[in-house]
Amino acid sequence: MKEAAHPVGPSVLRGLKGRCPACGRGHLFWKYLKVNGRCESCDQDLARYPADDGPAYVTILLTGHLVIVPLLFFPIMWEANPVYSLPIILGGLSAFTLAVLPRVKGGWIGLMYALGVKDIDARLHTADAAE
Ligand SMILES: [Zn+2]
Numbered sequence: 001m002k003e004a005a006h007p008v009g010p011s012v013l014r015g016l017k018g019r020c021p022a023c024g025r026g027h028l029f030w031k032y033l034k035v036n037g038r039c040e041s042c043d044q045d046l047a048r049y050p051a052d053d054g055p056a057y058v059t060i061l062l063t064g065h066l067v068i069v070p071l072l073f074f075p076i077m078w079e080a081n082p083v084y085s086l087p088i089i090l091g092g093l094s095a096f097t098l099a100v101l102p103r104v105k106g107g108w109i110g111l112m113y114a115l116g117v118k119d120i121d122a123r124l125h126t127a128d129a130a131e
Pocket residue numbers: 020021022023024025026039040041042043044
């Protein structure tokens with residue numbers, strides 16, 4: 001197995017906090033999910049690490065397993081009038097998802113940084129490159 005380019009744990013943790021996975025000081029995002037081109041602290045090229053759909057998949061997985069499945073064990077979920085319960089449930093799920101997504105994306109970029117996966121690597125594995 002290929003050795004990780006950087007330590008995985010600290011890189012992912014820095015990303016989860018929304019910080020540069022290389023130094024942990026610079027901000028990873030300049031908007032909600034918009035990744036800074038370069039770290040303002042260590043000048044690391046942050047835009048080269050691909051996130052694509054990975055963070056969305058992980059967020060859906062977390063929301064489904066950590067929120068929706070446990071909710072189904074409460075009888076009130078089945079007995080409450082949907083006119084009242086659905087807006088509350090969907091609002092809560094939306095808030096949870098929107099809060100988790102940038103953290104997961106940061107952790108994902110931290111993982112890509114630690115493993116040394118760059119956007120150019122993704123292009124090599126597409127069907128377009130096989131032509
Ligand atoms: Zn940095």
